[in-house]
Amino acid sequence: MARVTERVEVAIVGAGAVGLLLGCLLAQRGVDLIVLERRPAVSRASRAIGIHPPGLAALDAAGVGDAVRREAAGVEVGIALGGGRELARVPFGDRRILSLPQHRTEALLRERLAQLAPGALRTGAELVGLQQSVSGQVELELADGARVAARWAVGADGVRSTVRRLLGIAWQPRPGVAAYAMADAPDRTGAPGAALLCLEPDGIVESFPMPDGQRRWVARLPGPSGPTRMEPLSLAALQRLLRERLGVAPELPAAAKPSSFVARQRVATEFTRGRVALVGDAAHEISPIGGQGMSLGWLDAVAFDRALASAAPHERDGAALEGYARERGRAAARAVRRAAWNMRMGAPAHGAARVARLALVRILGLPPARSLLVSSFTMRGL
Known part of the structure; x- marks a missing residue:
């Protein structure tokens, strides 16, 4: 890759509900981060509305739980x-x-992220390349020619994840x-x-x-x-x-x-590769009937934040993420089985x-x- 133009501790690709919540969790701990979003404008399309108890606990941890309660049915x-x-x-x-409509939940998370880490969210930033170096660095190339170097990277970029594709991780039905x-x-x-x-x-x-x-x-x-x-x-x-x-x-x-x-319903064959992790729909697509996909992604974000908080200061090979991958892989498998049963019943x-x-x-x-x-x-x- 060409010369790096920006260096951060964590680069999150995707500013949907999961990427934004993860950004808030990391920013609260003082982690230097960037959130890269391909879309230049906010979507108001009909999407998830269900916020389940574990998801609400994640929103509380990110500092927006009370605001969600005030607006939600x-x-x-x-x-x-x-x-x-x-x-x-x-x-x-x-x-x-x-x-609560997802666009409102995301708006509250964007406001919170702007308070914690002004300027961390970059819209219109499309990922086109990703490499991991032997020195323990992830380099991300954007469509506009910018290069970002991060100690860790996260794919929170949805079902058609560019991060997952660039890593070569399979998507199993x-x-x-x-x-x-x-x-x-x-x-x-x-x-x-x-x-x-x-x-x-x-x-x-x-x-x-x-x-x-x-x-x-x-x-x-x-x-x-x-x-x-x-x-x-x-x-x-x-x-x-x-x-x-x-x-x-x-x-x-x-x-x-x-x-x-x-x-x-599809699940990634790996939730991590080196120093890059997948969260939310980038890691698992489950039936939205029952509305559990968004909350499941928030639980991924909480687990990833916890894994990074316990990582050794000079951790290079991504070993700190092994526990995250095992834990969230098992959770995704359980969620997929439950969702498949719900679909059969309907x-x-x-x-x-x-x-x-x-x-x-x-x-x-x-x-x-x-x-x-x-x-x-x-x-x-x-």
Whole structure:
């Protein structure tokens, strides 16, 4: 590589929710860092809304937990329904889940990072090259010709991670793939604190409370899982699908912008390579149904920060990250298995298969099995 133009302790590639939270954790300890974000502007697209208890603890550690609580809606209970009849009710108690659009969570994290490390976030900074030297240094080349040298580097750059690609780390598929469409609408369910899981013959419809009296509706699409990227379902088509499945469907406002996506599950074969680590969606893609992907990434960030805090001052070969890789690899494997089960339960089912599934849901809604559902939904053990 050409001459280095900047030197830092840690370079984070990706300024999504996970990269920003990691930047805050490191900056609080006085670590000299840079956060490189390819996008020049902030995205407001519909993405994650669920903040689970371990994720909220990570936000507390980064100093934004109270701000999130002030803005978020609370999910107090999960209710499973079939044909309009209640099958099971799972109260979360003191492990309730919060709901806040990802762009607002990221805005709070950006504000916090700017307070802790002014100028650390660089937008419009696209990574095009990465090398590790024998002297214990990671060198990053940007599209504009700038070169950054760091003692450690982190790929927090999402499912299509450039860091993972440049490292040559494989991306292995795991069970679970399906297509979904979603849109937000005013909440007229009469259950503002409830997550509703409607297990219908042609596929699940889920809905979750959001701030300001809104509710997100997510429907599994029929047929094959579809391509890697999908054209959004039209508003009229999504409204029709919801009405066919639910009978009395929410009225989606004319201004609603439905989005469609394919949920896939994949895990990196390695979470670290030398002095570079992968966190969040760069390390593992899990189904967003249940909303656990963002919180899982925050737990990666907490674990990485902890690993670096315990690293020897002159650590060169990345041995300090071995424990991080083992711990987060196991957590990702558990999360993938849970998400695959959730996807199977929401798949289309008719006849005897549907009767059996609804019976299982009723059983799982009763003690002692209900405690297992609470643990799974609230990310205990990850």
